[in-house]
Amino acid sequence: MKCIKCDKEAVYFRVYSGEAYCVKHFIASIEEKVRSTIRKYRMLDIDDRIAVGVSGGKDSLTLLRILAKIERRFPKAKLYAITIDEGIERYREESIKLASREASKLGVQHIVVSFEELYGLTLDDMIAEAKKRSLKLTPCSICGILRRKALNYTAVKVGANKLATAHNLDDEAQTLIVNILHGDLFRLIRTKPVTDYREGFVRRIKPLREIPEKEIALYAYLEGIEFQSEPCPYRGVSIRSEVRLFLNTLEENHPGIKFTVVRMWDTIRSIMERELPRVELKRCRLCGDPSVSDVCSGCSILIALDVKGSRIWMQD
């Protein structure tokens, strides 16, 4: 099979569009897709200070590399790579090293912030503590909430006005189906390409939301990006893993189904947003972050774990 852009032998056939690509044009097609996603949802302005959440996996290192390429053409823009060190022994160390190396290669400032310095405990400690207290908190729920909080905290500290995360098409389609299965309308509405502006929250953008996971993996491989491929030791069985399997099986037989799900939801959300009242947020009385209740979900976890003091808490 030949590349549709030149005469070279193709290395990838994009089933859902019927296009074949050589190495060079596959890479170009991914980068163009990211640029067009950014344009379509007006994710970036020319003078943005963009914090990129970089875990050290294939998705976030790909995002960092592509944004660094784009940023070269916008001298007023600035990039920061932020890695949250949750404190997972014999796992996180390697990915931090890989993230640092890639950031320095790209000339991007790399900031590493740990759960321990922000919250006083590592994730390993928190999980042990939750178990001791028989709390109904899974490792993923603790980590998900506190990692998001740490990313926002750090993005605010470095003065960023955008926070880019590496959610890909598979992540987005999975999240939609999971929220439908959970009956979580609030989260369904909130899952969007660019979050609304809320004072205290840096606006989050997802430039990879229209790229299938498989194509990001190939991009990272062809671009020679070194990434951590070992899965997190706490990764367990969840509805999300069942949904992932289901969508991947369906995609095999019906190419393009993940796009369909995400696009369809974009339409439904845009219609529903007109009808639903904007939820007014309070401020968490501990950390000051916007929150639906008096104490935000992150600080509620810290209290349940009996954390005595946290750097993120306001001083009285």
Add this chain to the structure above:
Amino acid sequence: MKCIKCDKEAVYFRVYSGEAYCVKHFIASIEEKVRSTIRKYRMLDIDDRIAVGVSGGKDSLTLLRILAKIERRFPKAKLYAITIDEGIERYREESIKLASREASKLGVQHIVVSFEELYGLTLDDMIAEAKKRSLKLTPCSICGILRRKALNYTAVKVGANKLATAHNLDDEAQTLIVNILHGDLFRLIRTKPVTDYREGFVRRIKPLREIPEKEIALYAYLEGIEFQSEPCPYRGVSIRSEVRLFLNTLEENHPGIKFTVVRMWDTIRSIMERELPRVELKRCRLCGDPSVSDVCSGCSILIALDVKGSRIWMQD
């Protein structure tokens, strides 16, 4: 385990509600659920002429039996059982016999109408013809559209103002997920407990939409309903069968998930209906049924199969 209503030994434990039932109270709980579904969505009025689509399977025979029990208390209401004989050799004969027997036992008039007399061809003939002409029509798509059309045609003929079908909770949850995967917003909005009034269409109601398939099967068994359990010979692999498997697996681990999906969609639909304009329908120029295009989907199939004349077509 004891029944929650009396001291008898329980025969069924309803995982999603934590309730155990003896035979008598399980049967009562299903019948009460149907009554409350009818009340909740205002499916019936006291003087309705209700056509019930009866295939002869467990769902439709259960629906017929429960509606017959309810109808006894409403002397002004009238029930008709309608069976569509698609013309599937060595399959449909048995279910027609079972439907007839049950209807006569309940004192309900039973009307059998065949594809052959309405359209001039049996389903078997249509499938052979579609194959000969290399049409992209699956047996299920031909049958689904033309069976629905035949049901409505017959319901109108007998003077019914409601058409009850036996879609259960599993069917409803599957349909929602299938339509999301297909990106079919129009069908998503249209899938509702009671269809809107459209001249030419008898309003369709789904009194079993909140009862899991498994519980209908148990009800039919305990009530001694004889039903056809052999699957249709044309049943093939479809997205729906993948979705069925997926939802059943999830339901095992997360009891109540099918309810969650259906309820959530009820909320989303009610919000979206306020925003979306009502689609104005034309009339099909062949049969006169309401239709989005000049020729409705049923008549389009008949034309593609080169049917020369149909009883449903208007005379010029």
